[in-house]
Amino acid sequence: MSDTNVPGEPSEASWPEYLSGGSSGHGGHSQGSQAEGSQAEGSQAEGPAAPRRVIGTPPPAAARTMLPAAEGDGGKALARELPAEPDDPARAKKAERLVAACFLLAMLAGLGFLVAYSIIGVGSITSVLHSNLALGGTLSLVFLLLGVGTVIWVRHLMPNVELTEQRHPMRSEPADRAAFKQTFTEGAEASQFVKRPLVRRSLIAATVPLALAPLFLLRDLGPLPALSLDRTVWRKGLRLIVYGTGRPITAAEFSSPGSIISVGPEGYLDNDNDMAKAAVIIIKFRPGQLRFTTANHAVPDKVVENWTIDNIVAYSKICTHLGCPAALYEQTTHHILCPCHQSTFDATQGAKVIFGPATRPLPQLPIGVDSDGFLVATGPFHEPVGPSFWERS
Ligand code: FES
Structure with missing residues (x-):
């Protein structure tokens, strides 16, 4: 670019010939432009040509390229790096028509989008469905056709060559660095920031509260969870209430x-906060299917026998990976599946993880029956439920 150019305002000498009127064969552009053409010649003689800006679609044939003629140090034109025309003109013509067809169809699809938006109301669920279908369909078509047209353009019209761009040193010239240093130093002095400590210090003092503000805004996140994530509302004697019916259940019924x-x-089914941790699944097994331990605490790969009743076992429903409800059950394999990331737990072996990203079993809830025969908890969970990071908090 010429040193005298203002960015974005190329000199008259930079216009391509078909704009400045110097090109032959474009009578419409050449009229009344000879004076400008001679002015352009004069400007070009003074210095290197700036990159040319082209407004609108260039005329075909004579001005196939929108780039200025490249010149070497000695004023000689450099050898072309890119071929001006495709190797196979007949094939390129065909591709050109295909590209144009894709783009025109994309335009029609775009108009269809506008029309659909204008005429399809959204007053009912059915009309919303129709509107979404029409808008989504036409918009998808626009992008699809634009993409297809572009791919054909690139593959069949553009040259298939590999170009290497030479890297230049990123470091500025010593003169530029010295000029920047001087400007910075002079600016610092002129601002009085260094010379007037009262201004400087009061400015720093003024910004300290702003820097601390985010710490205070953390309070808006609410109180710290403390141990609330480690515990659930389950405790000895609480009945197990069935979702949906809202009724307790006896071992005989299950x-x-x-x-x-x-x-x-019991008593917490309507409390979303509590139920977020306290949801439980109970599963009934045949005798001999569960792998028991007689220990009175959680044991890897085992179901605590004292925490079951009539081969009914209760597990937390909260996945130990990220807390999704894990309640898909494969009856034949006894696998509990979490639909979120496919963690799989073996219900016969203490809900140990056999697949997926979860790293620990679903905690087992101790259960028994009360005097009326209803299933009840015989104690709380013996470990935190849900994602393992709760346990480490
Ligand atoms: S939350 Fe269950 S597998 Fe991720």
Whole structure:
């Protein structure tokens, strides 16, 4: 670019010939432009040509390229790096028509989008469905056709060559660096920031509260969870209430092996905060299917026998990966599946993880029956439920 050019305002000498009127064969552009053409010649003689700006679609044929003629140090034109025309003109013509067809169809699809937006109302669910279908369909078509047209353009019209751009040193020239240093130093002095400590210090003091403000805004995140994430509302004597019916259930009622039911603690089913941690699934097994331990605490790969009743076992429904409800159950394999990231737990082996990103079993809830025969918790969970990071908090 010429040193005298203002960025974005190329000199008259930079216009391509077909704009400045110097090109032959474009009578419409050449009229009344000879004076400008001679002016352009004069400007070009003074210095290197600036990159040319082209407004609108260039005329074909004579001005195939929008780039200025490249010149070497000695004023000689450099050898072309890119071929001006495709190798196979007949094939290129065909591709050109295809590209144009794609772009025109994209334009029609775009108009269809506008029309659909204008005429399809959204007053009912059905009309919303129709509107979404029409808008989504036309918009997808626009992008699809633009993409297809562009791919054909690139593959069949543009040259298939590899160009290497030479890298230049990023470091500025010593003169530029010295000029920047001088400007910076003079600016610092002129601003009086260094010479007037009262202004400087009071400015720093004024910004300190702003820097501390984010710490105070953290309070808006609410109180710290403390131990609330480690515990649930389950405690000894709370009945297991079936989701949906809202009724307690007896061991006798839950008698068919392979069944699974989601339950919650009595009195808390409507409390979303508590239920977020306290949701439980109970599963009925045939005798001999569960792998028991007689220990009175959680044991890897085992179901604590004292925490079951009539081969009914209760597990937390909150996935230990990221907390999704894990309640998909494969009756034949006894696998509990979490739909979010496919963690899989073996219900016969203490809900140990057999697949997926979860790293620890679903905690087992100790259960028994009360004097009326209803299933009840015989104690709280013995470990935190849900994602493992809660446990480490
Ligand atoms: S939340 Fe269950 S697998 Fe991720």
